[in-house]
Amino acid sequence: MNGELLRTTEVPALLGGEPVRATPLPVAYDGSGRIFGPEEEDAVRDVLRRGTLTRWGGTAVDDLERAWAERLGVPHALAVSSGTAALHVALAALDLAPGSEVVTTPVTDMGTIIAILQANLVPVFADVSPETGMLTCETVAAAMTARTGAILPVHLFGRCADTAALRQLADEHGVFLVEDASQAHFSFDREGYAGTHGHLSCFSLQQSKVVSCGEGGIVVAEGRFHERAELIQNKGWLRGRQGDRAYPVVGLNYRMPELSAAVALCQLRRATEIIARRRRSYAVVVEALRDEPGPTVAAERPGERASWWALCVRWPELADEPELAAAVEKSLRADGVPFSPGYIGTSPLYLSAALQRRGAEGRHGLPWTLHPEPPVYRRGDCPHAERFLKESFVMNWNEGITPDDAADIARALARALPAARAFTASARPAGTRR
16 A cells, blocks of 8 residues: 555545545454454463462462563563553652652553652653653753753653653663653563563553453662562562561552453463564554655654554644534544544643642542642643643554554545634634634
8 A cells, every 4th residue: 555545536434535544443442453362361361270370389479570670581570460560660669758759740540649649759740742742851851950850751652662761861860760661561662562661651541451350560779679560569568578577668559450460461472473463563654654744653663663542633623623623533533543632631641630739639649748848730840741732633553453454544544634724714604714
């Protein structure tokens, strides 16, 4: 498929023509977009037959941790109950002073921010690259202060953030780097795998992720941080390695159960196939839209190999035309290709109600009350992030999407903006001008 095949005279569905898709696309939230088969069924059955569903006395969690560490080429991996739990464990393992600042991105899942707050740390938002939506060394450096304790970048949509350079920046300033690699399982660039540059790194095993068990997470930690992370995820106890329950730290119960680990281990063994399928279909969209004048599709840099958690498409003109952006969304949905505007919505997380209120409901202002001059989050703080969200549309990617499905998606994307322009023009009263 190439750009010429996209330039047709068909009437788009938004304007009364036939939709591109007559049947729903595969989605990650049911079996249409995931590979769950006899191996997973047998693994779950084996756990049930053994009768040990907790990790203590079982084997699946231990096997998953060893296999994950081996795949990444790191000494240790720690399985926990969710990606958010992984981030909380990682930040708590740093043992930063309450009220310390964590520089992070406003273009991420709320789980990233929840973990910062629950560790009694204060999020400080740095702007992002207008092309990738991810943090850069320049924007992070501009946001750092004497109270910065950690930098928390997110590998977005399956691509690699520039974490090797961010690690160098962290080391220069004597702060820690915690990677959120939840969306980038086994993505890599010339500097190595996502999740191997941080003092600690975190992965989510939630339903839509490359390796999934419905809900789960992985923490990868350097040296002394690994044992502290173990303590924090098991109520402050290194089970089996202490003569008694000494409880040297306050921890939580973030343990992963055996049933979840059994499924995740099977999925990890499928990861090469899962990633290959995602990459194969994603490449169809990139190639089809390469010469199109409208949408810009997130694509790999030289030396990068992404595992593609989501497809992000940008139309720069939409950032200044909300009416047109709404019509683009209508066009895509009319064609049976449902994209979501902005990924997390069209506003950055610092404008969310919880952060605007500074946690006033339920947490009595924590952790901001621990900071002598807590940041105030305002519209305009991160202009590139705000614009990126307004001009972007995102669709979760999955291994169930075939190259033919991807060709349909490309076709809908190619005609979305022209259809939207015609639609908004026809909707205006005669004689009015935009």
